[in-house]
Amino acid sequence: MTQPEPTTPVIELRALTKRYGLGDACFNALDGVTLKIEKGEFIAIMGPSGCGKTTLLNVLGLLDSADDGEYMLDGKAVDRLGSARHARVRSNQIGMVFQSFNLINRLTVLENVALPLTYKGVRRIKRLERASEVLAQFHLQEREYYMPWQLSGGQMQRVAIARALVNEPSIILADEPTGNLDSRSSHVIMEELSELHKKGNTIIMVTHNPNLTSYASRVINMLDGRIASDTKIKVDTRGANTPVKIPLNQRANTIKANRAKAEASAHASPAVKRTTKSSGIAKKTSKKTPSRSKKRSAS
Numbered sequence: 661m662t663q664p665e666p667t668t669p670v671i672e673l674r675a676l677t678k679r680y681g682l683g684d685a686c687f688n689a690l691d692g693v694t695l696k697i698e699k700g701e702f703i704a705i706m707g708p709s710g711c712g713k714t715t716l717l718n719v720l721g722l723l724d725s726a727d728d729g730e731y732m733l734d735g736k737a738v739d740r741l742g743s744a745r746h747a748r749v750r751s752n753q754i755g756m757v758f759q760s761f762n763l764i765n766r767l768t769v770l771e772n773v774a775l776p777l778t779y780k781g782v783r784r785i786k787r788l789e790r791a792s793e794v795l796a797q798f799h800l801q802e803r804e805y806y807m808p809w810q811l812s813g814g815q816m817q818r819v820a821i822a823r824a825l826v827n828e829p830s831i832i833l834a835d836e837p838t839g840n841l842d843s844r845s846s847h848v849i850m851e852e853l854s855e856l857h858k859k860g861n862t863i864i865m866v867t868h869n870p871n872l873t874s875y876a877s878r879v880i881n882m883l884d885g886r887i888a889s890d891t892k893i894k895v896d897t898r899g900a901n902t903p904v905k906i907p908l909n910q911r912a913n914t915i916k917a918n919r920a921k922a923e924a925s926a927h928a929s930p931a932v933k934r935t936t937k938s939s940g941i942a943k944k945t946s947k948k949t950p951s952r953s954k955k956r957s958a959s
C-alpha cells in the first residue's frame with residue numbers, strides 16, 4: 661500500500677531558543693522548542709505566566725527573532741531574513757491579534773482595518789473598500805466611522821481580527837485574544853476564530869482559559885520555555901467540539917434585503933433559530949437573546 665505524500669508543515673521549529681538578560685541574569689525564555697504545525701490546525705497554547713507563550717508567538721509572527729535553532733515557514737527558513745523581508749512575509753502570511761486589541765485610537769475603525777494594506781502600497785480608495793468588505797463580514801460596517809474608544813471590548817477585538825485578516829493571511833496568531841473580554845464577548849470571538857479555522861486557516865492561540873481549548877484541534881502546554889505536553893484533539897465536525905454556542909451579533913445586515921427579511925421573520929416569529937451566512941462567516945441567532953432591532957435604531 662502506498663503511503664500518502666507527507667505535506668510540508670506550515671510551521672516547523674527546531675530547537676528554537678530565545679535568551680533574555682545578560683551574565684548571571686541570562687535565561688532561556690524559549691528553551692529548545694521543537695514543533696511542527698500542519699496547515700489548518702487550531703492550536704491552543706497554555707501554560708503559567710512567564711513560561712514563554714508570548715515570546716513564542718512573537719517569534720512565530722516574526723516580531724522577534726530567536727537566538728538559536730531554526731524556524732521554517734512553509735518549508736523556507738525565515739529566522740535569518742532581514743527586517744524588511746520579515747515585514748513582507750508577515751504582511752502576506754500572518755495576521756496577529758493581541759489581548760489589548762492594539763487599535764490606533766486616532767484612526768477610525770475603517771482606517772484601522774485598512775492600515776496593513778498601507779504597508780503593501782495599496783491605494784487609499786482600494787484600501788478603504790477592502791477594509792469595508794472585511795468589516796461587513798464581521799457585521800461591523802455600521803461602525804466604520806466610529807473611533808475605537810466608542811466600541812465595546814468585544815467589538816474592538818472583532819475590529820482587530822478584521823484588521824488581521826485584511827491581507828488574507830493563512831496563519832492567525834492570537835495572544836490571549838479574549839483576555840480582556842467578558843465571557844459572552846469571549847465566545848463571540850471564539851466563534852469568529854472557529855469560523856476562520858473551518859475555512860482552512862491555521863490558528864495558533866494563547867489562552868489562560870481551559871474552557872476555550874474546546875475549540876482547538878491540539879493543545880500545547882508550555883513550562884519554563886519548553887513544551888511540557890502536546891495533545892491532539894479529535895474534532896467532531898458535527899459540533900461535539902464546539903460545546904459553547906453563543907449567538908453572534910444579530911445584525912446580520914450585510915445586504916439590505918437580508919436585513920429586511922430578518923426583520924420580517926423576527927416580527928413573525930421572534931423565537932425561530934436562524935443562521936445567516938455572509939462571505940463565508942456564519943452568524944447565528946437564536947431565541948436565547950432578544951432581537952437587537954431596538955439597538956439598531958439607536959446606532
Ligand SMILES: Nc1ncnc2c1ncn2[C@@H]1O[C@H](COP(=O)(O)OP(=O)(O)O)[C@@H](O)[C@H]1O
Nearest residue numbers: 680681689707708709710711712713714715716
Ligand atoms: N523583552 C524582554 N526582556 C527581558 N525579559 C523578557 C522580555 N520579554 C519577556 N521576558 C521574560 O521572558 C519570560 C517569558 O515571557 P512571556 O513570553 O511574556 O511569558 P508568557 O506570555 O508565557 O506569560 C518571562 O520571564 C519574561 O519576564
Ligand SMILES: [Mg+2]
Nearest residue numbers: 713714715835
Ligand atoms: Mg503572554
